[in-house]
Amino acid sequence: MDFLDPEKERRSRTKLLLGYCLVALAIGIATLVLLYQAYGYNVDRQGEVTQNGLLFVSSQPASANIYLNGHLYKSNTNARVTVPAAKYILKISKTGYRDWQRPVFVAGGDVQHFDYPFLFPQTLKTTSVAELNADPSVATQSPDKRWLLLGQPANPGAFTEYDFKNPAKPVATEVDLPAGSFTTGDGAQTWTVGEWAADSRHVVLLHTYVSGAATNREYVLLDRDTPADSINLTNTLNLGQSETLTLFNNRTSEFYVYNAAEQTLKLVNGNDASVVSKLQHILAFKTYADDKILYVTDQSPTGKTTPNLVSAVLQDGQQTITLRTLPAGDPSSYVLNLAQYSGDWYVAVASSNDTAAYIYKNPQDQKTKGPDTYPAPWRRAALSGVSQLSFSSNTQFLAVESGQDFVVYDFENVGQYRYHASQPIDQPQGHAVWMDGDRLTYVSNGKLEVFDYDYRNQQTLVTANPAYAPSFASDFSYLYTLRPAAGDAKAALTSTSLVAKQ
Numbered sequence: 110m111d112f113l114d115p116e117k118e119r120r121s122r123t124k125l126l127l128g129y130c131l132v133a134l135a136i137g138i139a140t141l142v143l144l145y146q147a148y149g150y151n152v153d154r155q156g157e158v159t160q161n162g163l164l165f166v167s168s169q170p171a172s173a174n175i176y177l178n179g180h181l182y183k184s185n186t187n188a189r190v191t192v193p194a195a196k197y198i199l200k201i202s203k204t205g206y207r208d209w210q211r212p213v214f215v216a217g218g219d220v221q222h223f224d225y226p227f228l229f230p231q232t233l234k235t236t237s238v239a240e241l242n243a244d245p246s247v248a249t250q251s252p253d254k255r256w257l258l259l260g261q262p263a264n265p266g267a268f269t270e271y272d273f274k275n276p277a278k279p280v281a282t283e284v285d286l287p288a289g290s291f292t293t294g295d296g297a298q299t300w301t302v303g304e305w306a307a308d309s310r311h312v313v314l315l316h317t318y319v320s321g322a323a324t325n326r327e328y329v330l331l332d333r334d335t336p337a338d339s340i341n342l343t344n345t346l347n348l349g350q351s352e353t354l355t356l357f358n359n360r361t362s363e364f365y366v367y368n369a370a371e372q373t374l375k376l377v378n379g380n381d382a383s384v385v386s387k388l389q390h391i392l393a394f395k396t397y398a399d400d401k402i403l404y405v406t407d408q409s410p411t412g413k414t415t416p417n418l419v420s421a422v423l424q425d426g427q428q429t430i431t432l433r434t435l436p437a438g439d440p441s442s443y444v445l446n447l448a449q450y451s452g453d454w455y456v457a458v459a460s461s462n463d464t465a466a467y468i469y470k471n472p473q474d475q476k477t478k479g480p481d482t483y484p485a486p487w488r489r490a491a492l493s494g495v496s497q498l499s500f501s502s503n504t505q506f507l508a509v510e511s512g513q514d515f516v517v518y519d520f521e522n523v524g525q526y527r528y529h530a531s532q533p534i535d536q537p538q539g540h541a542v543w544m545d546g547d548r549l550t551y552v553s554n555g556k557l558e559v560f561d562y563d564y565r566n567q568q569t570l571v572t573a574n575p576a577y578a579p580s581f582a583s584d585f586s587y588l589y590t591l592r593p594a595a596g597d598a599k600a601a602l603t604s605t606s607l608v609a610k611q
Contacts, residue, residue, distance in 0.1 A: 160193070160194045160218065161191050161192060162194055162215035162216060162221070163220045164215065165187075165188075165189055165190070165220075165224060166187065167223065167224040167225075168203075168209070168228060169226070169227050172185045172186065172203070173185060173203035173206070174202045174203065175188060175190065175200075176200040176210075177192060177197045177199060177200075192215055193215075194219070195215060196212065197212070197213045198210060198211075199211055201226050203228055205231060206609050207228060207229050207230070207231055209227070209566050211561075225548075225561075229559070229607060233570060233571055233605050235571050236604050237602070237603055238271070238279055238602040238603060239281065239601065240601045241259075241591075241601055243262045243263065244594075245261070245591065246260030246261065246265075247260035247268075247301065247302055248591060249302040249305070251309035251310075253583065254273065254583040255583065256270055256271065256272060256309060257270070257273065257279075259271070259602065265294075265298050265318075266291050267283065267285050267286075268284040269284070273580075273582050276583075276586050276604075277587065279604070285336055286329065286336060286339050287337050287339060290329055290339045291316050291327065291329050292316070292325070295319065295320060296318070296319025297318075297319050299316075300314055300315070300317075302314060303315055303328065303356075304359075305359075306356060306361050310332060310333060311361050312330075313354065313355075314328070315327075316328070327341060327342075327348075329343075346364065346366065347382055351369055351370040352368045352369075353367045354367075358396075361379060363378055364377050364379055367391065372389065374402070375388075388402070390406045390408040391405070392405045392406060393445060395445040395446055397449075400425065401426075401447065402424040403423050403445045403446075404422055405419050405421055405422070405440075405458075406419060406422055407419050409422070410429045413481065417437050419435050419436075419443075420434055421445070421458040425473045428473055430472050430484060432472060432483060432484060433467060435462075435463060436462040444458070444459040444460065444497065445459075446500060448504040449504065450521075453470055453520070454470070454471050454472070455468060455469070455487070455507060455520060456469040456472055457469075457509070459498060459509070461496055463495070464493045465489050466489075466490040466498060467490075468486060468507065469486055469487055470487035490509045492516055493511060495511050496539065496540060497509075499542070501543045502543055502546045505520055505521050506520070506543075506547070507520070508543070513530040513531075513534060514528075515528050517563065526562065526563040526564065528563075528564040532558050533553055534551050535551075535575035537576055538551055542578050547561060547562055549561075552575035555572055555573070555575075555593075556570065556572060556573065557571055557572075558570070572590070572593075572603075574590070574591045577591045585607060586606070586607055587604055587607060588607055589605075590602075590603050
């Protein structure tokens with residue numbers, strides 16, 4: 110028997126050990142190959158080792174051609190593109206649409222996502238949804254992009270609501286505020302949008318009216334779904350003429366009431382007008398969610414005051430963080446904003462009297478050395494006269510604006526883009542607005558301009574009134590603008606398809 114023969118048993122063990130070694134070697138080689146492939150390494154047909162990167166390329170609309178340095182790629186969008194490390198011009202093209210392109214640097218092992226390219230039709234077909242006898246007294250679109258409210262200038266308290274459920278055929282409905290929800294007055298009247306609630310049903314409107322020789326202000330909560338339930342918030346909450354009102358956490362159960370004369374910020378219960386909390390010495394503020402208030406004060410929480418300087422402060426729940434000082438000035442000079450992206454908090458503060466904006470990342474988690482020290486800014490945007498700090502709809506980008514000068518930060522890829530927009534911004538806009546998560550837009554020379562966050566792929570679209578922001582269908586298949594009156598043509602709400610006819 111073999112197992113009784115020592116020599117044969119030794120040979121069997123040797124073969125078994127050799128087999129194990131070969132299997133381990135194969136596993137090691139396979140692991141090494143996979144590891145190198147994961148880092149982008151590959152061997153070409155000439156036997157040379159190259160390093161690749163991976164691009165995920167999507168577009169709206171999909172099934173568009175992908176070109177790399179002028180060469181057509183084998184797959185259309187949406188595609189997974191593997192290319193050697195190098196510089197490329199990435200172009201996306203589709204019949205009937207304007208090209209989209211940008212330079213791309215691919216390093217070995219890179220994984221980059223280009224899921225935001227938007228292709229605009231080469232030919233834009235604009236039709237009139239409704240002619241208007243005059244410019245609307247107010248125009249505002251709901252957060253879900255389903256509804257557009259236009260105020261009727263000749264009929265105070267009356268609005269036309271457009272339903273974009275079918276973007277190609279908006280449905281108009283008359284919405285009238287009930288008697289007692291607003292004051293008719295006996296002179297000029299204006300309506301200004303405050304803000305929408307998250308339910309896309311309620312919107313706060315500021316109504317300014319003349320009664321006798323006095324100009325008065327009142328806040329109205331319009332319920333567009335059930336107009337009869339609209340209420341006069343100024344009466345309900347006993348607001349004074351110097352007080353302004355904003356929603357608490359985008360809901361209508363509680364409100365922030367700011368008194369500019371007394372420099373107080375109160376959180377007020379919407380049911381009984383009772384005061385839930387109160388802050389003093391507030392010059393300007395911005396709120397977020399239900400536990401964060403970013404504000405400017407002339408009395409630092411530390412008790413330390415400095416001549417000609419004010420403090421920017423973040424109240425995060427029970428924690429109060431003094432971020433830095435800013436030049437003292439008119440309350441309108443302070444610019445504040447904050448948002449959360451990918452689990453991190455970004456807080457931005459600036460003053461139009463200063464030479465920079467300051468961006469903080471998770472300042473609530475920073476440890477300072479003492480009461481007189483401040484958290485370190487994540488970024489300092491050197492830009493004089495900052496007038497606007499705005500986050501994109503997906504909060505990946507923050508735009509810092511001063512006139513036609515922009516600094517845009519990309520939180521996902523830790524990038525910065527600085528540029529001067531070549532087209533002037535028509536008044537009374539003052540600044541650009543985000544079209545979506547990746548594009549900015551404003552009216553210049555009577556036309557709507559759109560460009561990517563980094564000022565690439567600039568597009569001139571349709572005639573628009575700079576007094577009103579553009580509206581879009583929820584899937585961005587249609588653009589709606591208010592066209593100003595010109596010559597014999599009346600003002601109108603217009604609709605433009607952003608889907609090319611194939």
